[in-house]
Amino acid sequence: MSQQSIRTPMGKVRGLGSAKEGANHFIAQRVTAVALVVLVPVILFFLIKATQGGYATALAFVANPFFAIVLLLTCGAAFYHMRLGMQVVIEDYIAKHSTRIILLMLNTFVSVALFAAAAYSIIRVGLSA
Numbered sequence: 001m002s003q004q005s006i007r008t009p010m011g012k013v014r015g016l017g018s019a020k021e022g023a024n025h026f027i028a029q030r031v032t033a034v035a036l037v038v039l040v041p042v043i044l045f046f047l048i049k050a051t052q053g054g055y056a057t058a059l060a061f062v063a064n065p066f067f068a069i070v071l072l073l074t075c076g077a078a079f080y081h082m083r084l085g086m087q088v089v090i091e092d093y094i095a096k097h098s099t100r101i102i103l104l105m106l107n108t109f110v111s112v113a114l115f116a117a118a119a120y121s122i123i124r125v126g127l128s129a
Contacts, residue, residue: 025084032081039074046070062125075118083111 050061061067086107094100 025088029081029084029088032077032084035077036074036081039070039077042070043074059125062122065126068122068126071122072119075115075122079111079115079118083107086111 046061046067050058062071087104090100090103090107094103
C-alpha cells in the first residue's frame with residue numbers, strides 16, 4: 001500500500017516559490033523600454049540632421065558632448081534591454097542546465113562587448129574631431 005501524504009497542495013509547494021528576482025528583472029526591462037522610447041526618437045532626429053550635412057557635420061555632431069552623452073545613454077539602455085530580453089528567452093526555452101548557463105554567460109559577454117565597442121567608437125570620434 002502506498003503511503004499518502006496528508007500535506008495540502010499549498011504545503012507541498014511552500015518554500016519552492018519565488019526566487020525574489022522576477023520583479024527586479026521585470027522593472028528593469030520596463031525602465032529601459034521607457035528610456036528607449038524617449039531616447040531613440042531623439043537620436044533618430046539628430047542622426048537625420050547630422051547626415052543631411054555630410055561627413056563633417058556628422059563628426060561634429062558626435063563630437064558635441066551633449067550628443068555623445070545621449071548616444072552613450074541610448075547604447076547603454078539598448079544593450080542592457082537586449083541582454084534582459086535574451087536572458088528571459090534563454091531561461092524559458094533552454095532546458096539543459098549547462099547549455100543555459102553557457103548561453104547566459106555568452107549573452108552577458110556579448111552585450112558588454114557590444115557596448116564597449118560602441119562606447120569606444122563614440123569617445124574616439126568625439127575626442128578626435
